[in-house]
């Protein structure tokens with residue numbers, strides 16, 4: 179299964195980014211192959227409006243099944259994500275990526 | 291690091307005065323971010339030194355190169371905002387009316403139109419009198435606050451807080467329910483809603499809370515001027531408990547808030563009684579965000 | 582005659598002044614008050630009239646017709662607001678983000694994005710004797726206030742004749758919505774408080790109004806609190822202060838109940854009266 183994290187860095191020990199639309203990076207973890215991919219989303223800073231849906235669009239290209247983030251995506255982004263059927267888990271804004279993954283596995287993250 | 295965002299829906303509830311008081315109580319451990327860019331008043335109480343200042347660009351605007359333009363009129367035809375006018379025979383963009391949609395540039399047969407980002411104001415990084423730092427912005431006249439500017443102020447303040455090892459970023463949030471407030475809320479650990487027990491205050495509180503709820507952020511509420519209207523206060527409390535919003539404190543109506551502000555002070559530096567109420571509120575917030 | 586009531590930021594008493602002034606002036610003539618703070622209109626809480634008209638207000642947004650779409654992605658490429666995006670095999674439109682520029686619709690090679698109406702708010706018109714109230718309310722989440730403000734002003738201008746005094750309660754701030762609301766006013770009344778915040782915001786508001794080259798005067802609310810720096814500023818800048826509404830806890834209490842102030846408070850009545858007199862003077866001088 180592929181899991182996407184919104185993060186502030188590119189490592190397992192990096193902090194999570196609690197924001198969805200304006201997250202700095204995505205970290206994409208593929209459980210099957212045990213591999214990690216990183217997407218740099220920092221150009222989103224230049225978008226005055228509509229950061230949420232734009233990020234959502236990017237994210238869908240990875241075909242992940244689960245998204246782990248801090249606060250839930252806003253209305254527009256949520257609408258965009260709905261079309262992909264991705265499962266959204268929130269409440270990991272204060273954790274590291276590793277911590278967020280473990281919390282998810284332990285069933286400690288709420289569904290958005 | 292925790293991010294505490296203070297919002298109020300509408301102005302006049304004392305949001306900025308209370309945020310400034312929190313900044314003083316938090317002292318050097320609290321980084322301040324003023325995202326109420328339309329009415330950026332925080333600096334009046336924080337004495338920022340504006341150590342670093344940078345121009346900020348946002349939103350595009352069209353510009354027609356008269357040397358290239360063949361006066362075909364296509365741009366004017368497609369512009370839905372009546373932003374292209376003929377002045378002295380030249381097709382000219384009205385910068386106040388232009389929404390920067392970019393349609394005109396896409397249809398111009400000779401590529402005479404370019405879109406460029408507008409300078410809408412400046413943002414600053416300052417040392418402030420609490421011994422901490424603050425990131426703030428000022429907008430040019432007629433320029434609009436945007437999610438982008440708010441995001442900039444917030445990300446700069448967070449990065450700085452991280453570098454300086456501060457544990458809290460305190461955000462004076464944007465008013466209204468539009469894009470800037472959405473951007474203010476994004477990434478928050480806790481939201482403080484400042485309201486007053488008036489019919490319109492309750493009405494605004496409900497509207498802005500709809501947004502907070504969408505993001506699923508935990509919220510607490512400060513009722514300022516709480517003794518103004520007992521009936522509305524009761525309604526308000528019912529709303530808060532139904533929505534599971536923590537009632538952080540009730541602050542009495544008192545002209546001392548204004549007195550303090552007039553003297554460039556926050557309420558906690560001015561009046562002993564109110565100091566203890568506001569301090570209690572701040573401590574309660576600390577307990578919630580840092581259990 | 583058109584009067585716009587504005588202030589640099591919210592909460593200075595703009596709504597208090599507009600509702601009381603409108604109600605007072607309607608005792609001696611036809612008045613329409615229009616609440617242009619479409620994000621959070623509150624005037625209706627103070628003026629209770631009979632609802633005489635209600636209409637939905639729309640903007641134009643594209644609607645995807647998938648039958649002919651070739652998924653070429655051109656629509657997404659031309660939209661400057663991220664309001665239309667290609668998500669896999671679907672074209673999604675985000676109504677709140679759309680500015681209605683028509684670019685995606687008219688530049689779509691297959692005509693798959695016809696423009697359709699989308700409700701953005703509601704306009705309501707109330708009447709109580711000589712006083713009418715027109716207010717519009719934006720749907721939560723909707724981003725563009727300006728089109729609704731413009732439509733509300735148009736409604737007032739077409740439904741009320743020239744001799745009716747028109748009072749526009751502007752949205753707070755110094756950005757597009759305020760400019761839209763004040764740009765065709767004959768006179769702008771700026772409301773402020775005699776505090777450092779009030780002064781700072783007044784300066785910004787004055788700059789904005791000066792850029793629009795409008796006649797304007799100042800009303801000081803909560804007079805007696807704070808200091809005299811607003812007065813000093815106004816006299817240095819040659820700005821006329823036409824009235825001062827005293828600071829009084831009773832005002833705040835009455836306001837909190839959603840009641841008008843001048844009927845029960847003589848000090849407010851005097852202030853409102855002097856504003857009305859000034860407006861009358863202005864009307865005769867300028868012939869508006």
Ligand code: SF4
Nearest residue numbers: 369388389391392394
């Ligand atoms: S960018 Fe859009 S709004 Fe501006 S002039 Fe061109 S068509 Fe009109």
Ligand code: SF4
Nearest residue numbers: 359360362363365398
């Ligand atoms: S479309 Fe281009 S060439 Fe034609 S009038 Fe406009 S700017 Fe000039």
Ligand code: SF4
Nearest residue numbers: 650651653654656689
């Ligand atoms: S431009 Fe038209 S055809 Fe192309 S993807 Fe968009 S809707 Fe489909």
Ligand code: SF4
Nearest residue numbers: 660679680682683685
């Ligand atoms: S009409 Fe303009 S703003 Fe709206 S979706 Fe199409 S291109 Fe974007």
